[in-house]
Amino acid sequence: MFAIKPDLKSFMKNSPVTVAIVTICLLITIVITILGGYTKSNLVLLGAYDKGLINNGELWRLLTYSFNHMSYPHFILNIVFLIYLSHPLERALGRIKFILSFIFTTIFAGIIIHLFSNVDYIAGSSGFGYGLLGMYIFLFLKYKNKFYQGDRKFIFIFVAIGFSVTFLIPDVSLAGHFGGFIGGIIFAALLFREEKQVTFYMR
Numbered sequence: 001m002f003a004i005k006p007d008l009k010s011f012m013k014n015s016p017v018t019v020a021i022v023t024i025c026l027l028i029t030i031v032i033t034i035l036g037g038y039t040k041s042n043l044v045l046l047g048a049y050d051k052g053l054i055n056n057g058e059l060w061r062l063l064t065y066s067f068n069h070m071s072y073p074h075f076i077l078n079i080v081f082l083i084y085l086s087h088p089l090e091r092a093l094g095r096i097k098f099i100l101s102f103i104f105t106t107i108f109a110g111i112i113i114h115l116f117s118n119v120d121y122i123a124g125s126s127g128f129g130y131g132l133l134g135m136y137i138f139l140f141l142k143y144k145n146k147f148y149q150g151d152r153k154f155i156f157i158f159v160a161i162g163f164s165v166t167f168l169i170p171d172v173s174l175a176g177h178f179g180g181f182i183g184g185i186i187f188a189a190l191l192f193r194e195e196k197q198v199t200f201y202m203r
Contacts, residue, residue, distance in 0.1 A: 011087065014087065014090070014091055015086065015087040015090045015091070016090075016095065017086075017090055017095050017098050017099055017102070018082065018083065018086040018087055018090055018098075021067075021082065021086075021102065021125070021128075022079055022082065022083065024067045025067050025068075025069070025075065025078075025079060025125060026079075028046050028047075028067050028068050028069075029069065029072070029075050031046060032046065032068075038069075038070060038071050038072075040120075040121055043068055043070070043121060043123050044121055046067075046068055047060075047061060047064030047065060047067060047068055047123075048061065048064075048065050048068045048121050048122065048123035049061050049062070049065035049110060049113060049114075049119075049121060049122045049123060050120070050121045051114065051119070051120055051121070052120075054114060061110075062106075062107050062110035062111060062114070063103065063106055063107055063110065065106075065110060065122065065123045065124070066102075066106045066110075066123075066124070066125045066127060066128055067125065068123035068124070069123055069124050069125070070122070070123055070124060074124060078124055078125045078126050078129060079125075081126070081129045082125060082128070082129055082132075085129060085132040085133065085136070085158075086098075086132060088200055089101070089132060089135060089136075091200075092198075092199055092200045093191075097191065100187075101131065101132075101135065101184075101187050101191075102128055102131075104131075104183060104186075104187050105127060105128050105130075105131025105132075105134070105135075105180050105183040105184050105187060106125075106127050106128045106131070106180070107183075108127075108131070108179055108180065108182070108183030108186070109127030109128070109130070109131065109175075109176045109177075109179035109180035109183055110127065110176075110179070111179070112175045112176065112178065112179025112182075112183075113127075113173060113175045113176045113179060115175075116175045116179075117173065117174075117175040117176070119173065122173055122176065124173070124176070126173070126176060126177060126180065127173075127176045127177070127179060127180035127183075128180060129180065130162065130176075130177045130178075130179075130180035130181040130184065131180040131181065131183050131184035131187070132184060133155065133158065133159050133162060133180075133181055133184060134180065134181040134182060134183065134184025134185040134186075134187075134188065135184040135185070135187060135188040136155045136184075137155065137156075137159060137181075137184075137185065138184070138185045138188035138189055138192070139188055139192060139198060140152045140155060140156075142192075143192070143195055143198045146195065146198045146200070147200065162177070163177070166178075
């Protein structure tokens with residue numbers, strides 16, 4: 001389910017939204033580099049979450065922060081995270097619903113950050129990444145017979161490692177990760193109401 005074939009053309013054809021998200025993140029990283037690196041002013045200029053600006057009405061930052069990152073390692077880690085987790089869901093949901101999942105979980109995580117975190121500014125696509133994990137957890141718990149045991153085990157281990165990192169590494173957004181995770185569970189619960197809708201192995 002999570003295996004990625006080395007055929008780049010097929011991956012781009014089957015996962016165009018994932019490719020688009022990764023491409024935007026890459027372009028912003030390039031611009032960040034050209035501007036001089038990961039400073040607060042550069043991050044905010046390119047759409048990062050900023051509590052004060054959001055309070056002043058720049059609500060679009062609750063979405064655009066997901067395309068930016070706090071450092072090069074942060075960018076690389078999140079992109080690998082997204083590529084592995086997103087392509088099965090994109091194939092199963094189709095483009096429109098997958099885009100909606102990105103928008104919903106990202107904004108939900110952003111709102112949780114805004115309400116329950118004291119950070120001044122932040123950026124990163126891990127809110128959406130943890131949203132994907134939340135969607136998988138919901139599906140694997142409610143419709144476990146529709147998935148292979150190896151795939152369920154992979155995600156449960158991924159969740160355990162992900163939240164261990166969240167608690168152990170300083171400056172990681174606890175609110176953003178939990179917000180995205182809960183948002184993913186909510187979105188999956190709204191979307192997958194019947195077992196017949198779970199068709200991950202049929203495409």
